[in-house]
Amino acid sequence: MKKIGFIGIGLMGLPMAKNLLKAGYELKAFNRTESKAEPLREFGGKISKSIEEVVSDNDVVITMLTDDSSVDAVMNSQEFLDNLKVDATVIDMSSVKPTTAISHGNNLKSKKINYLDSPVSGGTIGAEEASLAIMVGGEQKVFDDASDVLKAMGNPTLVGPLSSGQVSKLANQIIVGLTIGAVAEAVTLCEKAGANPNKMIKALSGGWADSKILQTHGKRMIEKDFTPKGRTSVHLKDMNNILECANSYNTHLPISNLVKEMYKSLVENGHGETDHSSLYKEIERINKK
Template sequence: MQIGFIGIGLMGFPMAKNLLKSGYRLKAFNRSQDKAERLKEFGADLSTSIKDAVASSDVIITMLTDDVAVEKVIGSDEFIKNIKPNATVIDMSSINPALSKKCAKLLKEKKINYLDAPVSGGTLGAEDASLAIMVGGEEKIFNECFDLLKILGNPTLVGPVSSGQISKLANQIIVGVTIGAVAEAVTLCEKSGTNPNKMIEALSGGWADSKILQTHGKRMIKKDFSPKGKTTTQLKDMTNIINTGKAADLHLPISNLIKEMYKNLVDDGLGNTDHSSLYNEIEKINKK
């Protein structure tokens, strides 16, 4: 099986690397070519164009930053006119569910299969191949791609096209709100004279324990906000959550609050920090 992999960023690089280490043949393309160059030592062929990445590929994986980037790639003539009939596109980007339906329709007209398969687990999950992979699409196509996706983590078919994206938004509601709760908990301990590291230790195994408490909580205490999952990405997801809720005539008040807090961080120039930097917004509120 020949794979074309488009988008070699924070997540795409370790994901493509794991596929190469598992023996898959892979062509890598990234608009900033130096990012794709890093895969050369693991056996990747480097593509200098989208056309070259898709032309001979049986499966094309896209791992892109947002809706605009996905539309520019999947919606381009370079992509559509050069992909093989009966090839499969697996979009692992996190995008608006409405866009995933649009992509599926566009590709189906060209007899190309499509799965929306966003992931959760961050760069650590991408590195150690433990990503949660939420897949929308036809069961037959999912089964054909299962072994491939299994190399990257734990794939689950959750329903028809766009179901993967809806599940990812549900995931991001929980992630965003929990990061906010952990930020408040750490701040409360720090300002009240309680050791926040001991608080995290004491909560281990209880109802409040989570990966976010154990990982992001410690980042907050260390004030280490080097990006693993970017604030701009979390804001994009929170915005998609609110818009998808509106389309279903839903009001999501807690998600809306968290979205506004992430927007404030981005407006303050902290868009490229880790999304655990929501702690900084709590700090700012308490300095007013």
Template structure:
């Protein structure tokens, strides 16, 4: 099976590396070629254009920054004209569900299969190949591609095209709100003189325990906000969540609050911080 992998950023690079380490044949394309070049040592073929990357391949995996980046690739004429009939595009980016549905229909008319398959687990999950992969599309297409996805994590078909993106938005609601809850808990402990590390240890095994408490809580205590998942990316997700909810005439008041907090972080120059920087926003509000 020949595969093209498009997008080698914080997430895409380790995902592509995992595929290469399973000896899969991979064409790699990135808008910034320098980001893809190191994959050559794992036997990747670095492509100089989208058309070169996708020509003759069976599967195209895209892992891009946002809606605009995905649309720019999927609507590219050279890209579309060089796709192999019957091939499958798997978009693993996090985008609006309606964009996934739009391109699913457009590509189907051209004889191309499409799956939306956003992921959760951050750079650690990407590196360790333990990503949660939420897939929208046809069962038959999913079954054909499932073994490739398993190299990167744990794929689950959740419904028709667009369902993967809705599931990712729901995931980001839980992640964003939980980071906010952990940030408030760590802040309260610090204000009261409680040792944050011992607090996290004390909660191990209880209802409040979890990856976000253990990982993001530790970052807050250490004041280490180097990006694993960026504030700007989570703000994009929160905006997409609320747009999707609006389309469904549904109110999500807690998501609105978390969105406003991420928005404030961006406005205060913290857009490239890790999303655990919600701690900084709570700190900022306590100074006012």
């Protein structure tokens, strides 16, 4: 069975690493704040003190980090590059720009290290239930070899060559971001017009407008509970990456641009650390003008 190193034990990384341990993998974990990785000990995980230690002698190294700069800091470090085993596979499950995936994939390939860009969707619930949607870019052979590891965390699909996973994640975030906006407007309209928004959600169940976002995020909006599951600041980063990627292919995404501006305003008004369903608050602000 493959030996795994896992870098980034946060809201998502912790349950993902836990599921790998439950599946029987030997796993070493590293996190800058070591205490966040401590819960893995009771599942048989080992806590590493350094990047060198977590990378050394592992068949697979998984990174689950916040953004491009944190991925770059790890993957460009000599501590990381000099201690990977030849023919090891690096799986970056962070959400980063497609250009970042291409850069790291090519650099690792030159050192005879395999690479898959494998961002995820499904939030903390999907991470806990090992039901994450895992979008993968890379070579078929590398994907086939790593699929057992990926399946312990969710449902992996090889979308295409290097960076295709990240492009698919951007597509995912277009749909999520725009749908959150639509649900926020629907809930707001019901509240303003005197219709019961909870009953509206029930009435729409099973119809064309039904979705996980309507059922989950709609209820958060009604209850005004914006405890972060997926942070607004992270979704703003995603919307910026979507538009940058589209621009590089001379493609216009007008609705994504509108939603990006709304997330930008939300962050500027102090809601960066709330759940991304708090886009409802931006609709509320607009209506108070």
